[in-house]
Amino acid sequence: MITNRPYWKDAVVYQIYPRSFKDSNGDGIGDILGIISKLDYLKDLGVDVIWLSPVYDSPNDDNGYDIRDYKEIHKDFGTMEDMDLLIKEANDRGIKIIMDLVINHTSDEHPWFIASKDKNSKYHDYYYWRDKPNNWTSFFSGKAWTKVDDMYYLHLFSKKQPDLNFHNKDVIEEIKDIMHFWLKKGISGFRCDVINIIYKDSLANGKKRLVLTGLEHYHSTKGLHKILKELRTDVLDKYDAFTVGETVLVNTKEANDLILPENKELDMVFGFEHMETDQINNKWFKTKFKPKKFFKTIAKWQEEVYWNANYLENHDQPRSVSRFGNDTKYHLESAKMLCLFNLSLRGTPYIYEGQEIGMTNAYLNKIEDYQDLESIRIYGLAKKLLFPKKLRLKLLRNASRDNARQPVQWDSKEGFTNGKPWIKENPNKDKINVLANMEDPNSILNFYKKLIAFRKNSIVLKEGSFEKVYISKKIFIFKRKTKDKTYLVISNFTSKNVSYPFKIKGSVVFSNYDKQIDYIRPYEAMIIDLTY
Numbered sequence: 460m461i462t463n464r465p466y467w468k469d470a471v472v473y474q475i476y477p478r479s480f481k482d483s484n485g486d487g488i489g490d491i492l493g494i495i496s497k498l499d500y501l502k503d504l505g506v507d508v509i510w511l512s513p514v515y516d517s518p519n520d521d522n523g524y525d526i527r528d529y530k531e532i533h534k535d536f537g538t539m540e541d542m543d544l545l546i547k548e549a550n551d552r553g554i555k556i557i558m559d560l561v562i563n564h565t566s567d568e569h570p571w572f573i574a575s576k577d578k579n580s581k582y583h584d585y586y587y588w589r590d591k592p593n594n595w596t597s598f599f600s601g602k603a604w605t606k607v608d609d610m611y612y613l614h615l616f617s618k619k620q621p622d623l624n625f626h627n628k629d630v631i632e633e634i635k636d637i638m639h640f641w642l643k644k645g646i647s648g649f650r651c652d653v654i655n656i657i658y659k660d661s662l663a664n665g666k667k668r669l670v671l672t673g674l675e676h677y678h679s680t681k682g683l684h685k686i687l688k689e690l691r692t693d694v695l696d697k698y699d700a701f702t703v704g705e706t707v708l709v710n711t712k713e714a715n716d717l718i719l720p721e722n723k724e725l726d727m728v729f730g731f732e733h734m735e736t737d738q739i740n741n742k743w744f745k746t747k748f749k750p751k752k753f754f755k756t757i758a759k760w761q762e763e764v765y766w767n768a769n770y771l772e773n774h775d776q777p778r779s780v781s782r783f784g785n786d787t788k789y790h791l792e793s794a795k796m797l798c799l800f801n802l803s804l805r806g807t808p809y810i811y812e813g814q815e816i817g818m819t820n821a822y823l824n825k826i827e828d829y830q831d832l833e834s835i836r837i838y839g840l841a842k843k844l845l846f847p848k849k850l851r852l853k854l855l856r857n858a859s860r861d862n863a864r865q866p867v868q869w870d871s872k873e874g875f876t877n878g879k880p881w882i883k884e885n886p887n888k889d890k891i892n893v894l895a896n897m898e899d900p901n902s903i904l905n906f907y908k909k910l911i912a913f914r915k916n917s918i919v920l921k922e923g924s925f926e927k928v929y930i931s932k933k934i935f936i937f938k939r940k941t942k943d944k945t946y947l948v949i950s951n952f953t954s955k956n957v958s959y960p961f962k963i964k965g966s967v968v969f970s971n972y973d974k975q976i977d978y979i980r981p982y983e984a985m986i987i988d989l990t991y
């Protein structure tokens with residue numbers, strides 16, 4: 460059957476944060492040869508695409524999201540030959556690679572930025588240099604401008620991440636050149652970092668906000684769409700490539716504007732709304748997880764967005780089993796429930812390194828153990844605001860991005876490295892690790908493997924429609940349907956027993972408990988075939 464259905468709709472994508480994935484040379488830092496050594500593991504898991512977080516040359520202010528040379532590999536990660544080998548070895552195994560395209564900003568050590576400090580240089584207009592700052596604030600807290608001599612430059616993230624000026628045609632041509640460089644090497648597309656804020660349609664003062672003053676001048680602006688169409692026509696459409704945009708703060712309409720096929724911009728986007736249902740105003744003020752609010756948000760995106768990129772964690776988010784599941788008494792059941800939930804949704808499923816074995820938050824108790832600049836800055840700000848130390852550490856324990864940056868737990872001994880890891884390892888690696896999971900047929904890893912294989916053979920899960928059936932404070936029931944088959948998916952996001960809200964006639968085709976009984980158990984999840 461000839462279908463023009465793009466492969467990325469059916470693919471399972473696995474995100475690798477290279478620094479923490481696998482170290483091959485004992486320096487305590489993950490690297491490209493380490494990734495190559497784990498390609499068979501990923502193939503066996505059923506991974507179709509690897510999203511590789513940045514491996515480019517960088518001063519590592521933001522762990523590689525501050526790029527100094529887009530066409531060089533960071534020496535910590537290896538060489539360009541290693542990268543070429545990774546692309547070849549992955550493609551030989553039928554695994555595609557998409558890379559992180561970080562173009563909203565460069566590093567302040569990028570040659571363009573260094574040259575731009577000279578007002579007469581052609582690079583001066585590659586960035587936003589002004590005589591005086593506006594009132595915008597940074598995603599990492601604090602002001603979004605820094606002074607150099609008698610000028611200020613804009614940086615929506617750290618001061619070592621100056622924003623590129625996309626009003627400048629030369630900047631757009633530079634970006635096209637970088638994209639061609641990597642696509643010609645055989646990668647299959649890009650995860651586009653904060654792609655919906657790259658075009659600032661004005662530098663006017665913003666409405667005063669507690670967080671992100673100035674947002675209205677750069678968030679999903681009209682000028683953005685013109686640039687994305689140009690990158691698509693002039694670059695991406697010349698290759699077999701796809702894109703997934705990281706789009707902060709978009710709503711479902713803005714998401715569709717970016718991904719509807721007729722708009723010829725991006726192929727899918729990561730929304731954040733479901734990741735903001737357990738916080739007040741910003742990520743640092745976490746509330747108790749309320750499944751019902753989370754379910755309603757997921758259902759809205761499933762019903763309203765053309766195609767979803769379904770994820771529950773990544774390198775910026777806490778571990779999902781600690782956040783949405785239960786990483787103590789029901790660790791096994793809830794990690795499997797989250798797997799079944801995410802892989803049963805309509806859209807492309809994304810798995811973050813270690814999620815397949817239920818890696819948990821790190822619960823670091825000393826500020827010295829935190830490496831993430833965003834966390835360190837928030838800690839400093841909280842200290843200035845006289846927050847007690849216990850509360851400052853609580854903020855970080857709940858929301859720090861370092862929760863997701865613990866080295867992958869391959870086994871209980873020297874799995875990640877035989878050197879000193881760049882960041883403290885999670886002490887539970889003796890219990891939660893790949894080796895132990897491989898040896899246990901009932902493990903989270905084997906559940907992921909089986910469900911990924913099941914999903915690959917299921918037209919219903921890959922292509923079926925989504926229909927919300929029932930939402931309560933505890934359980935979420937939805938249908939996935941094609942013309943010949945209907946699945947009912949039930950997920951209990953609590954440690955409580957829950958009675959079935961209605962009679963169900965069907966056969967269970969997948970579940971995280973051995974056999975079903977007449978009520979729904981803690982973190983129980985199942986796929987029921989209603990076709991009869």
Ligand code: TEU
Nearest residue numbers: 521524561598616652653707742775776
């Ligand atoms: O993240 C965008 C971003 O806003 C995140 O910082 C996120 O909002 C916040 O951390 C909530 O957890 C992208 C990258 O994923 C992130 O790692 C980079 O630090 C950031 O852009 C700048 O490139």
Ligand code: CA
Nearest residue numbers: 482484488490
């Ligand atoms: Ca290394």
